[in-house]
Amino acid sequence: MNIYPLMADRVLSAPLSEGLIMWFQKQIQLQPYQRGFHLITAEISDKLPELESYKTGLCHIFLQHTSASLTLNENADPNVRHDMETFSNRNYSAPFI
Numbered sequence: 001m002n003i004y005p006l007m008a009d010r011v012l013s014a015p016l017s018e019g020l021i022m023w024f025q026k027q028i029q030l031q032p033y034q035r036g037f038h039l040i041t042a043e044i045s046d047k048l049p050e051l052e053s054y055k056t057g058l059c060h061i062f063l064q065h066t067s068a069s070l071t072l073n074e075n076a077d078p079n080v081r082h083d084m085e086t087f088s089n090r091n092y093s094a095p096f097i
Contacts, residue, residue, distance in 0.1 A: 024050055037081040037088075039073070 028047040030040060044061075045051065063070050073080050 024054075026050070037085045039075065039081075041075075 026048060028044070030043055031048075060068060071084065075082065
C-alpha cells in the first residue's frame, strides 16, 4: 500500500523593504512510501533549495494525508526507527490494516 504524495507545487513569499524575505512558503510533493518510518530530511532539503539562503528560522510541515503522520526523532542510532515502528505497530495498529 502506498501513501499518497504530500503536496503540489506553489511558492509564496513576502519580501521586506531591505530585500530580505520575512517568510517563505512552498508546497512540495514527496515520493510515495510504503507503511513504516522513513527518513525524508534529504528529500525535503532537495526540494527546498531556498533554505540555503536562510541563517535562522522556523519550519512548519503540514502533511495533507489523513492516514499518515510525521515524527521528529534524532537519527544518531539506526535502531530508533525500528524501535518507533515496533512501538507503533504494537500500540496503534488499526484493525483494517
